Amino acid sequence: MSSDPVLVLDDLSIALATISGEVPVVEHLSFSVAQGSTIALVGESGCGKSMTALAIMNLLPQGFRCSGGRILLESEDVVAATPSRRRALRGNRMSMIFQEPMTALNPVFTVGEQIAEALRAHQNLGRRAAAARALDMLRAVQIPAAENRIKAYPHQLSGGMRQRVMIAIALACRPKLLIADEPTTALDVTVQAQVFDLLARLQEEMSTAIILITHDLGAVADIADDVAVLYAGRCIEQGATRVVMEQPLHPYTAGLMVCVPHLQPGVMAARHRLLAEIPGMVPPLGQRPTICAFSDRCTRVGNDCLSEPQPPLFTLAPTQAVACLHPLQRETTA
Ligand SMILES: Nc1ncnc2c1ncn2[C@@H]1O[C@H](COP(=O)(O)OP(=O)(O)OP(=O)(O)O)[C@@H](O)[C@H]1O
Numbered sequence: 001m002s003s004d005p006v007l008v009l010d011d012l013s014i015a016l017a018t019i020s021g022e023v024p025v026v027e028h029l030s031f032s033v034a035q036g037s038t039i040a041l042v043g044e045s046g047c048g049k050s051m052t053a054l055a056i057m058n059l060l061p062q063g064f065r066c067s068g069g070r071i072l073l074e075s076e077d078v079v080a081a082t083p084s085r086r087r088a089l090r091g092n093r094m095s096m097i098f099q100e101p102m103t104a105l106n107p108v109f110t111v112g113e114q115i116a117e118a119l120r121a122h123q124n125l126g127r128r129a130a131a132a133r134a135l136d137m138l139r140a141v142q143i144p145a146a147e148n149r150i151k152a153y154p155h156q157l158s159g160g161m162r163q164r165v166m167i168a169i170a171l172a173c174r175p176k177l178l179i180a181d182e183p184t185t186a187l188d189v190t191v192q193a194q195v196f197d198l199l200a201r202l203q204e205e206m207s208t209a210i211i212l213i214t215h216d217l218g219a220v221a222d223i224a225d226d227v228a229v230l231y232a233g234r235c236i237e238q239g240a241t242r243v244v245m246e247q248p249l250h251p252y253t254a255g256l257m258v259c260v261p262h263l264q265p266g267v268m269a270a271r272h273r274l275l276a277e278i279p280g281m282v283p284p285l286g287q288r289p290t291i292c293a294f295s296d297r298c299t300r301v302g303n304d305c306l307s308e309p310q311p312p313l314f315t316l317a318p319t320q321a322v323a324c325l326h327p328l329q330r331e332t333t334a
């Protein structure tokens with residue numbers, strides 16, 4: 001097993017062109033994901049999670065661009081890659097599953113055809129070999145009676161089944177990196193748990209590196225090795241999931257964790273808790289201040305927060321970094 005990270009984001013910034021000039025969307029984001037491990041990106045709506053995912057996949061919508069930093073997939077610069085190289089990377093070495101499988105699946109092809117198509121496009125498999133692998137993948141994602149369902153059209157399947165098909169397509173070519181952007185929000189709670197369990201199991205089998213974007217902090221606690229908390233386009237806290245969830249240092253992270261019961265080792269404490277409501281709103285794009293963007297909602301705000309520029313992330317514990325002038329105190333456990 002290689003010890004080099006599968007993905008490295010090095011000081012990534014993303015900007016959006018507007019009539020009044022470029023506005024930052026994501027700023028100075030750095031993290032890495034190792035083979036077989038999971039990092040969760042969490043934070044309120046609009047903080048830049050999906051744009052980060054789309055930048056990695058080289059699928060940013062028109063008007064957005066990577067304005068700084070690097071994205072390295074197995075040491076290869078994704079942003080600098082030629083268009084044909086980018087297409088080859090997508091599907092083969094990295095893939096993404098989206099929130100709503102009904103819009104991502106093509107209604108006029110059977111699910112078997114759609115999985116086989118991914119294999120034929122990326123792995124040069126013949127028709128027969130691709131069909132056989134498609135059936136294997138449907139079984140791998142635990143679709144009952146896969147031999148029959150392979151001939152089904154997306155509308156003939158339940159939401160949970162469709163999301164399993166999306167996972168089958170995403171993992172068919174055994175990518176090194178899988179990005180799951182809110183993969184379960186369209187599903188009911190029991191099915192959500194099954195989909196997360198399935199992802200974890202397939203990850204173990206294939207040693208996939210996963211970036212999981214979710215509002216489900218219970219799933220984060222359960223699945224993610226590391227977590228990066230985003231606020232208004234910046235990472236404000238980052239580290240090992242258990243450490244960050246048990247002893248958040250940034251007041252924003254602490255606010256998010258309020259409704260998560262104390263996490264005990266090995267106990268799935270809060271699978272279905274969602275991000276807590278913190279009074280106030282994330283500043284919109286183009287109106288982000290140069291001072292800490294959370295200062296207007298923060299209970300620990302000091303005069304320095306209102307005059308000094310947004311502090312960078314600094315390491316406060318071996319596996320925990322925070323961007324705050326007045327972080328919470330770490331409890332001493334010894
Ligand atoms: N197509 C678009 N055109 C202009 N602005 C956009 C577009 N898509 C997203 N944005 C803006 O870009 C910023 C980052 O959005 P992004 O989709 O990355 O947020 P997110 O963290 O994924 O939020 P959510 O939790 O709601 O999915 C937001 O301010 C959003 O309003």
Ligand SMILES: [Mg+2]
Binds near residue numbers: 049050051181
């Ligand atoms: Mg999003």
